Every structure is written in C-alpha cells, then in structure tokens.
Amino acid sequence: MGRSNVGKSSLINMLTGVQIARVSKTPGRTRVLNLFRVENRWVLGDFPGYGFARVSKKERDDWRDLVKSYLTAENFQYAVHIVDARHPGLEADLQLQEWLQAGGIPSVIVLNKADKLNQKERADADRKARTAFSRQPLLFASSTTKEGKRELEKTLQNLTQEKKGAALRSKPHTPSNN
Numbered sequence: 001m002g003r004s005n006v007g008k009s010s011l012i013n014m015l016t017g018v019q020i021a022r023v024s025k026t027p028g029r030t031r032v033l034n035l036f037r038v039e040n041r042w043v044l045g046d047f048p049g050y051g052f053a054r055v056s057k058k059e060r061d062d063w064r065d066l067v068k069s070y071l072t073a074e075n076f077q078y079a080v081h082i083v084d085a086r087h088p089g090l091e092a093d094l095q096l097q098e099w100l101q102a103g104g105i106p107s108v109i110v111l112n113k114a115d116k117l118n119q120k121e122r123a124d125a126d127r128k129a130r131t132a133f134s135r136q137p138l139l140f141a142s143s144t145t146k147e148g149k150r151e152l153e154k155t156l157q158n159l160t161q162e163k164k165g166a167a168l169r170s171k172p173h174t175p176s177n178n
C-alpha cells in the first residue's frame with residue numbers, strides 16, 4: 001500500500017523477480033486492487049495508490065472504503081506500507097497508519113526510492129521516519145538498486161511462516177470514517 005507513484009508495482013516485480021505488476025508512467029493510474037498468488041502460499045495485494053492531488057473526492061472516498069473493507073477481511077494479515085524515502089510523514093501516509101492500527105493490522109514501513117538520497121538526506125529521512133512511524137519496523141529500499149530486497153523477503157517469509165496453521169485471527173471493528 002502507498003501513495004500513487006511511490007513504487008508499489010516496481011517493488012512487487014523486484015520481490016517476485018517477474019514483471020507481474022504494471023509499472024505506470026502516469027501517476028495515479030493504477031486504480032484497481034490487483035491480487036497476486038505467490039508460491040501458492042500467500043496472496044500479495046497491489047492496492048491502488050492514494051494521495052494523488054488530481055483525483056476527485058469520490059475517488060478518494062472509494063479508496064478509503066476499499067481499505068476499510070479490507071481491514072476486516074480475515075485474510076488481510078499484514079501491510080507493507082511503501083513511503084517515498086524523500087518525504088516521510090506526509091498526511092496521507094499518517095492517515096493510512098491510523099486506519100491500519102485501528103484495524104489491528106501490523107505493518108512494515110518501506111522507505112522506497114532510497115537511491116535518490118545522498119548520505120545526509122538518508123540520515124534525515126531515517127530520523128523523520130522514526131518520529132512519524134515510531135511503532136513500525138522500517139527499512140530502506142530501491143527497486144532501481146535492489147536495496148532492501150533480502151530484508152523485505154525475510155520479513156515476508158517470517159510472516160507467512162508465523163501465519164501458517166494459525167487460527168483465524170479476530171480483529172477489532174473497522175474504525176469510523178474520518
């Protein structure tokens with residue numbers, strides 16, 4: 001999950017090693033939820049992006065409703081929240097975290113496009129992200145340099161293993177629309 005153009009499809013392609021998700025040249029183009037079955041064990045969802053200024057209020061509301069409907073789905077176990085490493089802590093990203101936390105969905109923050117940062121910018125981004133997302137594990141990634149691939153793979157592997165055979169999880173109710 002993440003804002004439009006943050007690199008969701010590119011990271012899915014990096015992780016799976018196959019060009020399965022469509023990388024868009026036009027920001028805000030992916031407006032459907034694509035689900036990919038991986039190794040017949042788990043399903044990866046490429047959520048439509050949010051935070052793109054040119055979308056209508058109706059589209060924003062549709063996005064919120066889609067996310068909130070997933071918060072209560074039994075098999076929505078974990079969110080990989082992709083954030084632009086150059087802009088950690090944007091309002092739309094904080095809002096998504098609020099919904100995820102209210103829905104009891106654990107998440108990891110992936111600071112993507114890390115290749116665009118120099119050393120100082122990276123240290124600043126790290127500090128800002130730790131303040132904005134103090135409760136989530138953080139990792140830097142780049143589908144251009146493949147940074148973060150192993151770490152993200154490990155995180156997802158641990159997770160899918162933990163969940164293997166786990167009883168259905170009970171979740172709190174969806175948070176109210178705000």
Ligand code: GDP
Nearest residue numbers: 004005006007008009010023024113142143144
């Ligand atoms: P999505 O809308 O979140 O699915 O983003 P896409 O995967 O379609 O990527 C949007 C644009 O960002 C494309 O032009 C990608 O080539 C570019 N992009 C994605 N990931 C990275 C990255 O890690 N580094 C750089 N420099 N560009 C990236």
